[in-house]
Amino acid sequence: MRISVIVITYNWPQALDAVLQGLERQRELPFEVIVTDDGSSEETRKVLARHARTFPVRLTHIWQPDDGARMSRARNRGILAARGDYIVLLDGDMVPSAHFIADHRAFAQRGCFVQGSRMLPNEQATRRMFANGRFQPHFFTRGLQRRRHSLRLLWLARAWAQPRTTRRGIKSCNMGFWREDLIAINGFNEAMTGWGREDAELAVRAFNYGLMRRDMRFAGMATHLWHRSRKYEGRSINDEILDVAVARGLQRCEHGIDAHLGEFAQPPEDLRADVAA
Template identity: 40%
Template structure:
């Protein structure tokens, strides 16, 4: 992190899918309200992704920063921590690089944020043929009324409904988190030492950081019917590490943990 405190950093995680990342970055450029910077948190992609980021950086409307680590398997918790360490914003919005963001995505997150809270959102699923068409055409024209989407109601944008549901929707469900669409105050991430890098492989790192944030006294807010994202189809990732990751999550719940040992403080002077 540099010494200039910005307001909003958008962290985009990616791994070896530059075709999807292109659409994600196109949607960022089309936002009505831009973040102050975009951090690409890259879990070991090949040069194709670097070349794409360099192409976008030439005329990107805000600083576009590429944070890369060697490919050592699925290390999402680690690269998110490195992205957070590189970020200069006091508020961190986190997405995956296979999303197309609604034009008001960042504006909705800014409207929704409150002290002593963190936010998780939802997503609209784009089916395989529509995803392939969008990628092939390099287009981001997708919305609530488009064909080829699932979870259609998640594409609805309503200030009234989002405000009503914020602290009512699935509040007691520790498994309801969407790591692809979350937001935090950076100072709160520092308190809990960021993501727990004991998690490797797919799953539960987002649930576990949420539990630790709640254990420090924060409240979870669900940003339903706002901050809409559209998720490009891809085959399901391996769940081979899920049982082990579930055990780590259950330990955090049982021991009321607030911090983690292997976390953000490896990369930044907290």
């Protein structure tokens, strides 16, 4: 099983730097890392170029113009560009623990997708992490929410991961899917822009398609660096699109991954090739 990690980023190069450091220090490396970029400036390219000098696996960068928050489109392009069998979705402010990839591999199961967890350092704790360069909190770290997720207890994680169907706690910042399943449901819904609900809508269609959800608690940990919330107040058009998917039992979305078919007939360039040249 070849694991492709798709990291979505937008104009936070310091956080992306920490995420890439976490990925290159994995006890078990992925097949490739694809950074899909929703319109970042040149500073993000510089971070990627620096990591390409020593990165241990294939590293690619897919950029799209900054035209508002188009996370669904960015992720769909990353999924199509991937050459792995299994996709791990990771946000560009989620620093993975050393066993992150190994745990995703262990919990991958046909007919299911995996919902991972996260630790939430507060603003002060996040500042300390950037200052000292250490992004792996422990149970007693000051300013840490969801601190139970700092515990790696595989026996408990396996007991917790019974397949089920519930939308509660769906977060695309740490998820694992078989690539063929994402293509079958047409990926993320690109009619959904701005903040939120695109992950819940994806999960609804996955359930309608027949997939189950496995929660990965006490394994596959990642540290979600603090930032100001981008949540909207009240309902948005994304809520209405989600309601339609639920009411109609949709499996595929109309505006999805198939809009980009053929774009990556040739795989994106490995950034390490530029260094070698």
